[in-house]
Amino acid sequence: MPVELSLDKWTGSVRTITIGATPAEGGTRKKVVNIGGQKSLPFMHLDNTVQQSPVVAIEIKDQFPTDWSPLLIDVWGDAINDPATWARAAESAGADLIELSLSLTDNTGKTNTPVNAVNVVKSVVSATGLPLIVFGPGQADLDNELLIAVAEATKGEKLVLGICDDKNYRTIVATAMANGHLVNARSPMDVNMAKQLNILISDMGLPLDRIIMDPTTGALGYGIEYGFSVMERLRLAALQGDSMTQFPMLVTPGFEAWKAKESKIGEGVPDTWGDWERRAINWETLTAITLLETGADILVLRHPESVVRVKKAIRELMQEPKITL
Numbered sequence: 163m164p165v166e167l168s169l170d171k172w173t174g175s176v177r178t179i180t181i182g183a184t185p186a187e188g189g190t191r192k193k194v195v196n197i198g199g200q201k202s203l204p205f206m207h208l209d210n211t212v213q214q215s216p217v218v219a220i221e222i223k224d225q226f227p228t229d230w231s232p233l234l235i236d237v238w239g240d241a242i243n244d245p246a247t248w249a250r251a252a253e254s255a256g257a258d259l260i261e262l263s264l265s266l267t268d269n270t271g272k273t274n275t276p277v278n279a280v281n282v283v284k285s286v287v288s289a290t291g292l293p294l295i296v297f298g299p300g301q302a303d304l305d306n307e308l309l310i311a312v313a314e315a316t317k318g319e320k321l322v323l324g325i326c327d328d329k330n331y332r333t334i335v336a337t338a339m340a341n342g343h344l345v346n347a348r349s350p351m352d353v354n355m356a357k358q359l360n361i362l363i364s365d366m367g368l369p370l371d372r373i374i375m376d377p378t379t380g381a382l383g384y385g386i387e388y389g390f391s392v393m394e395r396l397r398l399a400a401l402q403g404d405s406m407t408q409f410p411m412l413v414t415p416g417f418e419a420w421k422a423k424e425s426k427i428g429e430g431v432p433d434t435w436g437d438w439e440r441r442a443i444n445w446e447t448l449t450a451i452t453l454l455e456t457g458a459d460i461l462v463l464r465h466p467e468s469v470v471r472v473k474k475a476i477r478e479l480m481q482e483p484k485i486t487l
Contacts, residue, residue, distance in 0.1 A: 174403035175201040182293025188318040192291030197459040198410035207482040219259040220252035224282040246289035255466035266299040276311030295322040302330040313337040348376035375409045381418040382449040393456035416464035419446035
């Protein structure tokens with residue numbers, strides 16, 4: 163007797179967004195990255211057989227990251243001293259995109275400048291053909307100053323500019339519109355605040371296929387369950403037809419996981435915690451894979467072994483099941 167499967171059919175879908183531009187499109191990237199396009203909940207292949215695969219970005223810094231774990235510094239080796247070299251190493255490690263984080267100060271301790279930011283970004287653009295995400299240091303005034311210069315110097319490359327939040331979205335959106343880039347719209351862990359920021363950005367006239375949501379998250383054991391719930395509700399709203407939530411989502415499990423004491427501390431901890439490096443990589447990997455199940459489209463990671471594990475998980479999750487009744 164045949165069994166009829168009960169499938170979910172949704173009226174809405176997530177917008178497909180393209181990051182990067184090839185020479186034929188006015189940029190210099192050797193490939194572009196497409197995200198979004200989902201018409202069902204994550205990896206529900208029976209509900210929707212066509213799903214866009216999530217992608218992995220590797221975070222690099224514009225200078226030696228003094229606040230990073232020794233485990234990360236050791237694994238990247240000498241490459242970590244030069245952003246261009248680091249970008250090539252990240253590409254070799256399997257990154258689909260590069261996320262370059264600009265610092266508050268330069269390597270002399272002085273406030274970072276637009277000239278310095280542009281030089282670093284240009285060196286990374288020249289070193290790798292991957293699409294690029296550029297985040298400012300997290301202070302609204304300096305973010306605006308640095309990102310305007312970067313956007314103008316890379317016009318046509320279709321970078322993702324961030325962090326675009328409710329305090330500085332006007333300036334970043336304006337420069338993205340003028341120079342053909344996308345924005346990363348970051349909001350606190352709140353469905354309504356995420357939606358409101360998207361509305362504010364769209365009201366300025368930025369095309370909706372150039373907005374990526376960043377609803378923020380926590381690490382495994384540090385608020386991830388709340389972030390999971392918010393992201394899940396955003397994705398459900400998108401599938402139910404809410405146009406202001408129908409954007410792909412970017413999350414930063416690398417940044418979050420390596421702040422956790424289980425990843426950060428190697429001495430003076432219980433023996434039951436086990437090997438430090440294994441524990442830290444597991445923390446980043448499990449945080450990232452958990453967020454995949456919420457509908458995350460871009461996962462920004464730090465450790466190359468985490469990248470290998472997460473990409474393997476993505477490949478397995480993207481395989482359509484073979485059902486025998």
